[in-house]
Every structure is written in C-alpha cells, then in structure tokens.
Amino acid sequence: MRIRALVVRIIRQFVRDKRTLALLFLAPLLILSLTKLVFDGRTVSPEIGLIGPASALADKLEEQNASITVFDSMDDADKALHSGDLDAIIQIRDGKADITLEGSDPSVSRSTQLVMQKALQSSAQDDLAPSVHYLYGGPDMASFDSFGPVLIGFFSFFFVFLLAGVSFLRERTSGTLERLLATPIRRSEIVLGYLAGFGIFTLIQASLIAWFSVQVLGMSMAGHIVNMLLINLLLSLTALTLGTLLSSFASSEFQIIQFIPIIIVPQAFFSGLFNLDAMNPVLQKLSYIMPLYYGADAMRGIMVRGEGIPDIQLDIYVLAGLSILFALLNVTALKKHRRM
Amino acid sequence: MDESTAVPAIDAIRLVKRFGDRTVLDDITLTVPQGELFGLLGPSGSGKTTLIKLITGIDRADAGKVELFGEPMPQLKMLQTFGYMAQSDALYQELTGKENMAFYGSLYGLAGKVLASRIQSAALLVNLTDHLDKPASAYSGGMKRRLSLAIALLHEPQLLVLDEPTVGIDPVLRKTIWNELRALTQKGVTIIVTTHVMDEAEKCDRLGLIRDGKLIALNTPEAIIEHAGVHTIEEAFIALGSSKEDHT
C-alpha cells in the first residue's frame, strides 16, 4: 500500500521529467549507435602497393578487398607509403614476399596484414594451407560484436546509478525525506518503493536497449534475449541500490557526479572493454569486486557464446546478492535519519 | 472524565539537545493536555524547531524523554497519531497539489473515496481548491505553506504539530485558519504550533516562551502578561528575556 504510493509517485515524477526520460531511454541508444558506426563501418580495404609483375598475387589481393597499385620501382612505392597513400608495400624477391607496413595505426596494420596473409596463403597453392574454424563468432564478427555486450551492460549501470543517486539525494536535500520519515512508512518500505518504482523504468530501458542492439544495430546474438534482459535488469538493480546507498554520502548533485570517476570509470576498465591479460595478475583480481565485471561477463557469454542460465548462474547470484546487500545497507543507512 | 482524556497529549520531560558542544535545548519540561491549543513562541534560533523535532521523534534527544498519549517516543506506530507540518515545505515540485496530497494521504493509509473527500475538505480549508491541478512548482510561497498545512490535516490526526504554519499567508486567510484550528481543538484535537507572530500567540490556550534553548515562561497568555507586569505578549517577552539575562 505505502510501497504502491511511492511507486505511483516515482512514475508520476519521471513521466513529467521528459529530459530525464530521454537520458534514460535514448542516450544509451545514441551512444551504442555511435560506437557501432565508429567500430563497425565498411570493411576496411587496405591500399597495397605491389612492385614488379605478380599479377596472380594482385588478383588474390583484390579478392580480399585490397586495392592494388602496381609500381615499377621501390622508390615510387616508398614515396607513396610516406605520403600516406599506401598502407603497405609488397615486393616479391626470389619467390619470397617482402612486406613493408606503414605501421602508425596498429589496427590498420593488423587488418592489412590479415588481408595479405590470406592472399599469400591462397596463392601458395599449397595443400598444407590451413583451413580455419571458429568456436564462437566467425570470420565476419566485428570488434563491436565482442565489446558491444559490455557496453550494453555499462550503460544500464551508468545511467541508472546516476539517476537513482540524484533522485534519492534530492529527496534528502528538499526535506521530503524528513517529511516522509514523519509518516508511518517503514525504512524498508522506502527502499522497496524506490526499487520497484525505478525497477519499472530500468526494465523498460533494458528491453529497449536489448531490442535496439539486436534488431536495429544487428549485433550478434547467439543466446536467448530473455537471459540478456535478466542480466540487464539485475545489473540495473545493482546500480540502483548502489546509487541510492552512495547518495547518502553526497551532499549535492555535484558530489554525485564525483562518484563517476571513482565508482563508474574503474569498472569500465575492469569489465572487459579492454583485455586485461597484460595486467598484473594481482590487480586483475580487483575485477572480482566490481558488479559490472559480472554483468559484462554474462552479457558477453549470452550474446557471443550463446550461453544459457547454467553457464551464467554465478554472475546471476553475485549480481542478485550485491543488490540485496546494497538494499539492506540502504535500510540501515536510513537509520541516520530515523532510528525506528 | 475517562482515562484517555486524562493522559496528556504531549509529555516532554527534561529534554536536552546538543549539536556538537552547543546545547540547543536545555532541560525543557512541558506537558500539553488533550484538546489544548499550545503555542511555542521564541526568536529565531531559539530552538523551537528542534523541540518540535524531538517531540515528533524525528530527532533524538541527548537526555530526557517524550511521551505522546502516554506512549514513549520514538515509536513507529505513534507516527500515525499526529499530523506534521515542517518549517520548510516538503513538497514534490513535479507533482500537482492534489498528487502531493494523495501521496502523503496514502502513506497514512487513506485510499479511494475517503482519500478523495479528505483532499477536497482539506483543500477547501486552506482555500486551494481551484489550484489542486497545478504543479507545486507553480505555487507561490504562501500557497506551498497552505498545501503543507492541508497535508498535515489530511488524516484527521489526534495531534497537530505545526511549525510556523501561517508564514506567508495573508491576514484574512490566516484568520480563517486560526478559527479552524480552534474548531479542531473543540473536537478534542491537540495542537502545538510555533510562531513569531504576537497576535497569533495571544490566541493560544497556553504559551511556552523559549529563549536560547530555555523555557522562560509557560502559562496562559494573560498570566504571562500579568506576571511580567506589562500590557502585551511582546512586552512580556522582552521583559522576561532581559530579566533572565540580568541574572546570568
């Protein structure tokens, strides 16, 4: 009854606040689209300079989407490489390919190398040429498909954390929390009301992001969308409870913003956006205390590797456990304002 | 008289409140019988709001105890017994006046037709009926005050705790409100109200004068005036306040 009153109030406040609604629902879609555009544009076609007559190789390279310029001398090719017109030069000497890469952008070097490798392999007409199989994903999987799931988790977390933190803080600074606590509402009812009220919006947000990234952005989705929704919702609930909890340590909206570099950004680093294998193993363990790590792990599992509930149950338990823990701490933190 | 009316509505015993090493309320003892209109009068910063918060259990005393209707405070179930109007309006700006009232009303367990009719009668009392569908952000300062008062009246509590209820309200409406408060006490409702305004103070059954956290007088307005040997509450207040300072 009192919880319902709180939920109705939160819904009404939200619906009136169009900008906040837009932030919650549209901002993640916008950023996901932008990221997709940046990382998943046209297939890159490397510019390769070829020296001397090697038309068979040129054909093979063109099959691999490279655009080929044939040079008579190394000097001309070298000039083109310096001026940025070429990504690489191939010179065939004594039946061996001698490759020079422009090399200032590692990702371009890598894709150029890959194209040349494939062309050289197929032109070798060798029975030993390996045939490659993929356990997950496939040759067409773009890097966006791999870190997109992490981004989805990140946005669910980030925006909900921010909104919940600011809303609860406002309740405190505007005096309404004190007034609320002069009514017979229980502290736990306040926390549950907030969970339910915001939960509705985070559920909508999670569904919207899931639908958009799979149907519109065409991200690879090997698993089941219901699992993805579940993880997204759990992650948002963790963000919600953590946000409200931390807001009791902030005295202004600006201080909520200060939590971003402390709480949010480190989680982004540890959640799998970047490969952590090169990091000190002890530091790597830090990721185990970060909610986003579990959310991102499960998201990637579902979307890339098609994992089902049994494979991601640890992530589910941890996220649910953290939500419950933070919610209980919230109830305790409210004691600061009213003992009963 | 049966026993329930014999129990005082408010019984505050030797209350002490400190903020840091500053004593803001010093040994306040105060009993308000049921059905009384009790006024707390004192200059800004004297401790009126702090005392109100101790009585309602919003804040905790460092020493002493409070009982409402014989029940020790703070206690969750006792929060239902009083209506509270804080000194600063605690309203949700995005919500309309009606939605604010409906929200607080349902926290006190009101619903459906009862809630709707209470909203109408409380709004009528504070003259807000025509503005119920405006968002609170579009209310003037006085209108916000009136909405807060209406919210405090909503669940028809046995005790009304009003912290400066009439600030920013025009004299005509102020008079209506005081008449209504008087009518409520005749129905047995106890009211404790803080004020700066002397003519309001004179309308109370009894007054408590607070200065620097001490209760310097506790009596009917007439008795206070007579005791101080002056003609008005205002003069009595100045006389009592300075005589206190002379001793210290």
Ligand SMILES: Nc1ncnc2c1ncn2[C@@H]1O[C@H](COP(=O)(O)OP(=O)(O)OP(=O)(O)O)[C@@H](O)[C@H]1O
């Ligand atoms: N949370 C707090 N922390 C520190 N000091 C406080 C706090 N609340 C009140 N005080 C101090 O306690 C004293 C009494 O404050 P209180 O709000 O009770 O005054 P008041 O009589 O209600 O004044 P006014 O008429 O201006 O509302 C003031 O000196 C104030 O500075």
Ligand SMILES: [Mg+2]
């Ligand atoms: Mg005050």
